[in-house]
Amino acid sequence: MTFLWTSKELNAEQSKAVREDRSIFLVACPGSGKTRTLTYKIAYELSRLENHRKFVVALTYTHRAADEIHERIEGLGVDTSQLWIGTIHSFCLEWILKPYAIYEPALAHGFRIIDSHEQENLLEELCQTQRGITYWDCDYYFTDQGYVLGCRDHSKHQRLHAIFELYFRHLADNRQIDFELILYYASLLIQSQPQIAKVLANIFQWVLIDEYQDTKRIQYKIVAAIVRAGAERTRLFVVGDPNQAIFGSLGGFAMSVTELRQLCGVHIEERALIENYRATDRLIRYFSNFTVQATAIRGAGPDRAFNSAICYNTDIARDDLDAELVRLIRLSTAQGIRPEQICVLAPSWNLLAGVTRRLAGALPEFQFDGPGMVPFSRNPENFWYRLSRIALTQASPDQHVRRMRWANEVIRDLGNEGVDTHGLVAKQLLRESNSILLVETDGLRYLRLYFDALMARLGIDWQAYRLLSEHHQAFFDSSAAKVERLQREGAPYISEINFFRKVFQHRRGITVNTIHGVKGxxxxxxIAFGLLQGMIPHFSEEAEADGGNASANKLLYVVGSRARKHLYLISEKQRMRGGRRGPYSATSILIEYLFDYDAV
Known part of the structure; x- marks a missing residue:
């Protein structure tokens, strides 16, 4: 039965995009219902599948976004058994690398994905072979031509190339790959083995890409190869906002519809969503100043006339910043704003970790969701991380659908590793899991005991399987290191099982995040602080032809467009640069923007 909706659920623009049979390139302004439109498009096309062997594929930027969209579709009552949704890395791993690794010599004898902790340790060790190089210089990404260094200091590139030569050799010798190599090998395979794209094109009726502006060229090419092989039978639905393309340093960019048409070899219809249902007219007028690509935005929400407070504070000293954040949070809650509707932002993680814990101490009546509050390693490709979602989530009616989906993923992972899962179903796995009763209060010890107990109940000798054993060690080594670091930084409570259980709960309390992390x-x-020249834009971007202005504008656009009612901006004084270069100054674009700010 075809999925239907009413005019109260989607406006005319959104409905046309959902019903369009041809490939779509959808530019969506902030607050335009992009996720709702994408969700309804997936539900609509799932309901129209006539062949049980066909799939709808949706690629999201984060696993959290994939889970949210999946749950929304299930909430609409649409069967998701023919939906695959996840990140491009997970897609490449599941649909290209695992089935076709035998065709790539570097992968043919097996491989394991290292997690971020293992990668950091390895690179830190290799950095010691070159003077003046640290782990933070080692950002890189792949194109189909090879790797590209993210470090903008070209004087370090020769030394970095020497480090990466050792790095890639170590991975190859140990049959390991990292997340960037997932994309690289997927691209190699899909180019060298044309039958892969043809097979996938016969399976996928629709491929949908969320947040296209954050997509790397190598990712565009992988998807385009499949769409091109489908010759108009595999259709594409691409949605995003070029003004929010803030992952350029990692290779992400907003491809034009003209170039995408050429790459895919199919016609792609261009559409736009221009009605903003989120922000007030005053907020829209404010953040529209920071657009780098002309797009139409029109206020359409019921509260568009609300008198938003937009404040910019350049007088607060760094030492007084915590007190000011506390004041603004208390002011907001006194106005009736719920804690989960408050967000504190900064340009980078290193500004936030300590702030999160200090705010939690100063405001004990509130919960906080932010860096320094996740006590174990989060690697979605690690089997034991996937299983930990079930271990740490309470069995309840509102969690049943999620836990069933996770249980099916665990069973699939076990089967992929060679475990005989014949007769094992999700209900049985959850029943065995629910019957495990432990009184252990230490989070990591709890998980060790839980994993052993569940595997014993299922009759699985996990230590007999090499990859399961390697994943087990990687999960606990990286988690132990993270707990130790957080305790050393002033969070002695972080190892408790209660904090572990909060990781997979629906977001609660006040959000503390980076600008990059809060997009969407x-x-x-x-409330945004750290709006300083050298942070926005990053000091490495100031040498660019425009002085980093485009990057700064995109970040400020994202900050401003997250708010529904009030926006508080802070460029604190006396935050010192390294190397005795004195204090940071306020972001120049903000200083130069003449706006009728409200009194702080």
């Missing part, structure tokens, strides 16, 4: 979210109140 919305809050009644946004």
């Amino acid at each position: 979210a919305e809050f009644d109140v946004v």
